[in-house]
Amino acid sequence: MIPKDHPRYESLIRREKIAEAAWDKIVAMEGVGSHGRGEAFDYLIGEKTTPSALIAEKTAAALLLNAKKPVISVNGNTAALAADQISDLQKKTGALVEVNLFHRTEERIQKITKLLEENGVIVLKGKTERLLPLSHDRALCIQEGIYSADVILVPLEDGDRCEKLVEMGKTVITIDLNPLSRTARTADLTIVDELTRAIANITEAAENMTQEQQKKLIENLDNKKLLKSAIKSIMENLSDAMDRKAQA
């Protein structure tokens, strides 16, 4: 049992959820390692939403609200950590939710779909076809879902697939704690924040913005600036830690 007053309680609970979901075959073994990488970066940004990440989250809400066909692509880690939050975000934005896995098996698709549905998500079902210009099963998606989306939110996405979605002309929003990753650099909008904090903030923003606020955020979107700001936050935290060490 992790004590509730542990300074890193939330992070440790997420770690447990991911391990449990791995035993349940919802999260792939590779997903456990990815979660660890994310944890390290979250630790470095201070385990809180930075001001620039909050701008990114509000911009994501604006893009989803103004899309013709918004789609949220959900993988195992996202479902394990945020199934209930995805349901809220779907309600607020009217986005379709498609399960799309890197380490794809029919068993995992079924289990993740069930978990999402138990949490109130309406999961898009349909024939999966090889519609993305990628090798093997990473090409699979649904014609009426990801393939025809104009704006797509793909949390925790792999670099290759993110690149292809951008090349297909979609507006790609990702959530990625590593501001140096290929996904972070390729997406149109990168939220450098922990998944559950990010989804909560996007959902809240989607409830509370005027049309004008939305328009302004979209016009001012500058992903390079957002990424630089995230890197700067990490550097500031490291610099603070180094100063504390010098005094200790």
Added chain:
Amino acid sequence: MIPKDHPRYESLIRREKIAEAAWDKIVAMEGVGSHGRGEAFDYLIGEKTTPSALIAEKTAAALLLNAKKPVISVNGNTAALAADQISDLQKKTGALVEVNLFHRTEERIQKITKLLEENGVIVLKGKTERLLPLSHDRALCIQEGIYSADVILVPLEDGDRCEKLVEMGKTVITIDLNPLSRTARTADLTIVDELTRAIANITEAAENMTQEQQKKLIENLDNKKLLKSAIKSIMENLSDAMDRKAQA
């Protein structure tokens, strides 16, 4: 299959080894996440041994060679990634090797011992007793091993246990890619480098140093300086990445 010319080949191979070892119950599920955290920090230090890490590795060799009773504490991740290297290091330093696990089960102890022995390691066996001032099974170790060591190498160790070993008056050497972690800050000597690179460098140093070189390294040991230097390396890499972004 990971292509050999992939720029991050070594790192991806290690990731595969850890996943396989998790399925084999050699690595705990928690160990898969820890490996991911380490990977993220390794990425930030540039996936290479920094000059200050090399000094730390040479100092580790000097400490092990000059110990009365050097012990290497091996956990699942260390065995999965470096069983053969531990054998070389043991031969060069004459250290005892004890299997000591955070997520301890008899099954894992047996499997890890077998893996090490297959790679030529002589594994210390004996009665495990609750000899460390810690709760539960984390207290267990062998009287003639870790308990009576004067110098102990504990790669990838947890903060609590590292602290207790230091309090017991032992010289504690750790290998930890996170220079901010409690383990890193508590140990007498922290090697901020990836495990397999670190063990290779310690072993090489153990072969090639004069008594005088060893004495000098031990006299000059300044762990705060080593940690600051590691943080500085990460900050330089981030700064370079930010400059590249600004130009892109």
